[in-house]
Amino acid sequence: xxxxxxxxxxxxxxxxxxxxxxxxxxxxxxxxxxxxxxxxxxxxxxxxxxxxxxxxxxxxxxxxxxxxxxxxxxxxxxxxxxxxxxxxxxxxxxxxxxxxxxxxxxxxxxxxxxxxxxxxxxxxxxxxxxxxxxxxxxxxxxxxxxxxxxxxxxxxxxxxxxxxxxxxxxxxxxxxxxxxxxxxxxxxxxxxxxxxxxxxxxxxxxxxxxxxxxxxxxxxxxxxxxxxxxxxxxxxxxxxxxxxxxxxxxxxxxxxxxxxxxxxxxxxxxxxxxxxxxxxxxxxxxxxxxxxxxxxxxxxxxxxxxxxxxx
Numbered sequence: 001x002x003x004x005x006x007x008x009x010x011x012x013x014x015x016x017x018x019x020x021x022x023x024x025x026x027x028x029x030x031x032x033x034x035x036x037x038x039x040x041x042x043x044x045x046x047x048x049x050x051x052x053x054x055x056x057x058x059x060x061x062x063x064x065x066x067x068x069x070x071x072x073x074x075x076x077x078x079x080x081x082x083x084x085x086x087x088x089x090x091x092x093x094x095x096x097x098x099x100x101x102x103x104x105x106x107x108x109x110x111x112x113x114x115x116x117x118x119x120x121x122x123x124x125x126x127x128x129x130x131x132x133x134x135x136x137x138x139x140x141x142x143x144x145x146x147x148x149x150x151x152x153x154x155x156x157x158x159x160x161x162x163x164x165x166x167x168x169x170x171x172x173x174x175x176x177x178x179x180x181x182x183x184x185x186x187x188x189x190x191x192x193x194x195x196x197x198x199x200x201x202x203x204x205x206x207x208x209x210x211x212x213x214x215x216x217x218x219x220x221x222x223x224x225x226x227x228x229x230x231x232x233x234x235x236x237x238x239x240x241x242x243x244x245x246x247x248x249x250x251x252x253x254x255x256x257x258x259x260x261x262x263x264x265x266x267x268x269x270x271x272x273x274x275x276x277x278x279x280x281x282x283x284x285x286x287x288x289x290x291x292x293x294x295x296x297x298x299x300x301x302x303x304x305x306x307x308x309x310x311x
Contacts, residue, residue: 002031003107004053006046006068008060009038011085017100018059018082024104043067050077055107055292061085062132063272069117070129073288078112080292087271089132093194093207095297106292113298114287115209118193120269122276130193131289133203134269136259136278137188138168138219143268167223171261175216177254184250186220189259191282204251210301212286216252256283 003025007018022032033053035046043064050056050072058068059082069079083091083098097103118130142165168187175182175189192215195207204215264277 001027001054001107002052003033003055003057004047004050005032005034005057005059006043006064007034007036007082008064008084009036011060011064015084017084017098018057020100021057021059021082021103024101025107043071047071051075053077055080057082059084062087062090062270065090066117066129066131066270066272069131069289069291070119073117073129073285076290078110078290078292080107085271087198089197090194090270092200093132093196093209094291094293095300096294106294109295110292111295111298112290112292113210113301115289115291115301116193116212117285117288118191118214118269119283119285120267121281122267122274123279124276126276128269128272128274129285130191130269131209132194132270133190133192133197134267134282135188135190136261136265136267136280137171137186138165139188139190140266140268140273141165141168143271143273169263169265170222171263171265173218174258174260175218175252176258176260177216177252178256179254180252182252184218184220186218187222188219188265189261190217190219191215191257192217193284207300210287212284213253213255214257214282214284216254216257218250218252219248220250221248257281 005018005022026032037043037046047056047068055078056068056072057080058065062085064085065081072079080103081091081096082103083096091098118134120128120130120134170185170187173184173186173189175184190203192203194209195202195204195215197203203217258279258281260279267274267276267278267280
């Protein structure tokens with residue numbers, strides 16, 4: 001095999017799992033090329049000849065993986081994820097192992113599925129890709145404030161950031177979607193492709209990253225405390241009871257959206273906080289990312305036929 005490995009030196013705890021992975025998967029005659037970035041060298045430059053390789057390995061956090069997937073969108077090049085970030089939400093959603101030797105076995109199996117990507121376009125025409133979720137408002141504040149504590153606290157850094165920002169900016173939103181325009185208010189808007197976040201909490205009931213649609217979640221409160229009933233309902237989803245999210249959030253479905261807010265709010269995508277603010281547009285790119293997965297993920301995400309069998 002000929003494999004291209006992209007490693008983000010600044011992701012997570014710098015434990016070097018990617019090197020253990022390379023040692024485990026390498027076989028006689030293989031060509032494995034390692035390219036690294038600390039955020040200075042753009043991913044586009046590192047991936048310019050990706051079509052010459054059998055697959056690409058993305059080692060880093062969710063932002064790194066999303067960046068690689070966006071650069072390779074629609075190419076059909078398989079991407080293997082080495083979850084080397086803090087939260088690694090995409091790996092969790094895809095039921096991927098964390099251990100390098102187990103990941104090397106996935107390289108041998110060569111199982112892959114196509115998943116949707118999201119694309120954001122800002123007011124000045126800049127574009128970014130995301131695989132899990134993006135948003136504006138409260139979630140961007142949490143991502144920004146959690147950044148400094150992630151190496152020390154891990155996933156708990158996000159909850160610490162939420163608790164230390166109980167009164168985020170309240171705003172008026174205009175949401176222009178496929179078939180409707182909605183005027184609403186709240187502290188933030190989320191665009192969801194994969195629905196599961198830290199500690200396996202489901203933001204919305206279904207996890208549908210292959211249906212060509214976003215779930216649009218409006219955090220319709222004036223402060224963080226108003227989201228507590230919705231948070232409890234999300235936690236209870238894990239036992240299959242699927243409780244109503246209550247009045248704290250409202251949910252829509254769309255394949256494209258333009259989000260305006262008054263006042264303007266910061267934007268985040270897959271945990272990356274940008275310097276941009278609303279307004280922005282976003283769209284789904286159906287089936288644009290080909291990720292290497294386990295058989296369990298195929299069973300989870302492939303639609304079943306009339307006999308209940310995956311197809």
